[in-house]
Amino acid sequence: MNEAERDLDVRLMRHAIAEARSARPSPLPPAAALLVGPDGEVIAAAHRADATQDSPELAAIEAAGEIPEGSSLVLTIEPPNEEDSESVDAILKAGIKRVSIGAIDPNPEAAGGAATRLKEAGLSVEVGVAGGEARALIAAWHKVVTQxxxxxxxxxxxxxxxxxxxxxxxxxxxxxxxxxxxxxxxxxxxxxxxxxxxxxxxxxxxxxxxxxxxxxxxxxxxxxxxxxxxxxxxxxxxxxxxxxxxxxxxxxxxxxxxxxxxxxxxxxxxxxxxxxxxxxxxxxxxxxxxxxxxxxxxxxxxxxxxxxxxxxxxxxxxxxxxxxxxxxxxxxxxxxxxxxxxxxxxxxxxxxxxxxxxxxxxxxxxxxxxxxxx
Ligand SMILES: NC(=O)c1ccc[n+]([C@@H]2O[C@H](COP(=O)([O-])OP(=O)(O)OC[C@H]3O[C@@H](n4cnc5c(N)ncnc54)[C@H](OP(=O)(O)O)[C@@H]3O)[C@@H](O)[C@H]2O)c1
Missing domain, CATH: 3.40.430.10 (Dihydrofolate Reductase, subunit A)
Incomplete structure (x- = not known):
């Protein structure tokens, strides 16, 4: 990845973090997803509005409708890795080839699981994009989960x-x-x-x-x-x-x-x-x-x-x-x-x-x- 691509990744992640901050969905952490087209344009954005809503990646994929070839997904937090979670399957089914993740799930049983599954399925996965800001976004939830x-x-x-x-x-x-x-x-x-x-x-x-x-x-x-x-x-x-x-x-x-x-x-x-x-x-x-x-x-x-x-x-x-x-x-x-x-x-x-x-x-x-x- 060259410097311009890295800058674009960080800019998009900051956009997603700002989107996530517009709600306080406790007891779940704030989270947002952007579906980004091949030229770096945001096609769809979704954030977790309340605790009844599961993962914003599902909402972003659905809102995008037709997904152009070469699209990528920007996620403030790694998708859930539970067996019943539809997120990883939905990302694979949507034909997305690249995922950029801000923070890894702090739950020790889940940490890194979904990112690994996406990588194993052949996607390019970048973890820790604007990592400090993405971790700050979920700091309160991190403390509840770990302490x-x-x-x-x-x-x-x-x-x-x-x-x-x-x-x-x-x-x-x-x-x-x-x-x-x-x-x-x-x-x-x-x-x-x-x-x-x-x-x-x-x-x-x-x-x-x-x-x-x-x-x-x-x-x-x-x-x-x-x-x-x-x-x-x-x-x-x-x-x-x-x-x-x-x-x-x-x-x-x-x-x-x-x-x-x-x-x-x-x-x-x-x-x-x-x-x-x-x-x-x-x-x-x-x-x-x-x-x-x-x-x-x-x-x-x-x-x-x-x-x-x-x-x-x-x-x-x-x-x-x-x-x-x-x-x-x-x-x-x-x-x-x-x-x-x-x-x-x-x-x-x-x-x-x-x-x-x-x-x-x-x-x-x-x-x-x-x-x-x-
Ligand atoms: N300027 C400000 O920012 C500000 C803000 C708040 C208050 N104030 C002022 O502060 C004054 C009140 O303060 P305060 O110190 O008297 O009372 P406080 O800290 O509001 O309350 C103390 C009481 O809370 C109960 N408590 C229960 N568990 C406690 C624990 N683990 N540690 C400490 N307290 C516990 C205790 O009564 P029990 O044992 O009966 O439970 C204790 O006496 C008022 O004058 C108020 O106007 C100013």
Missing amino acids: GLPQVALKLALSLDGRIATRTGESKWVTGPEARVKVQQLRAHCDAIAVGIGTALSDDPRLTVRDDALLVGGRAPSRVVFDTKLRLPTNARVVETAHEVPTWILAGADAPQDAEQILVDAGCEVMRIAMTAEGRVDVGAALQQLAAKGVLRVLIEGGAELAGSLLAGCLADELHGFVAPILLGPRGRPGAVDWAGPDKPADAPRIVDPSWEVCGKDAYVYGRVAYPES
Whole structure:
């Protein structure tokens, strides 16, 4: 393959990745397929719109109708290799001679299987085209498949002195409207949005995504409250709207049964989760439960205690911090994250390669978190 052909391959793969990103088909990974004619023109494009839809290669082949000689297929992810999957057979039947694949299936039992079958059938198969971007597209699904845990993003909106609320516990609003729009967009890319019961009681948040922020297709993110003892009242906004948007309450094994019944009657789902030695919902076990419920990506929105447990367990993959140019004090109250913390700054969890943006009057810093001690 010459350089021009390689460039075209990468350009087409990026086109397919952008197509895949237009939907959030959890618990399946985003995926897209392009059917490309002999001159590099896109004849048909298809993406997985929701979890009921199987593989976009089938839709692209069908949409193309007549397939010209010398056509190729661009796939963001390797087709499924299960016996009942029609994908490989459909590709062979369509007479396609070349397939370019972004990411290999992370499932150890399936990895590379379909690519090998296509090669053995005589097709030219290129694997890892725009590989970093294609793997990033399915990173959350990759984590669920390989670790049984969802991808976890932690959001903090804090003052310059590292506080998330005033001395009265008020946090509306620490940051400005532009930052809050960004938070809406973060929510729109998640399958669940979680808070601790402290936040649910003090802020009474709705934890929904505004319609104008729904840039991607997919079901509304579920609202999750970490509430060991089931203290959430039925007049909380998340409970009052539980029939419209899924509301999951993560409770300890010994939370009162009658409190569970009241919340269930109000439309919530109560999940009993293993507890820590301190008698709280175990965050790791809770995340496993969310993965089992089909959550690929969760946004944890605080407060300080829940954020502390998450960081103490090295469980946040990404940090999204919004820093407002204000000072809140107050003496004696915990900062944005309530935990023991490291002995030395060098041992602190940190954003490895931070991106900084100005967001209205606030600063927005985000990126992947690394835990030096782990
Ligand atoms: N600026 C911001 O971005 C922002 C965002 C959110 C909140 N806030 C502010 O933060 C304050 C609330 O924060 P908070 O720290 O008091 O409460 P929180 O973190 O929202 O909730 C803490 C409570 O959650 C329950 N929980 C269950 N499992 C837990 C676990 N594994 N780890 C930690 N907590 C667990 C515990 O109560 P049980 O033991 O009873 O279950 C715990 O007391 C409010 O003032 C709010 O306005 C600010």
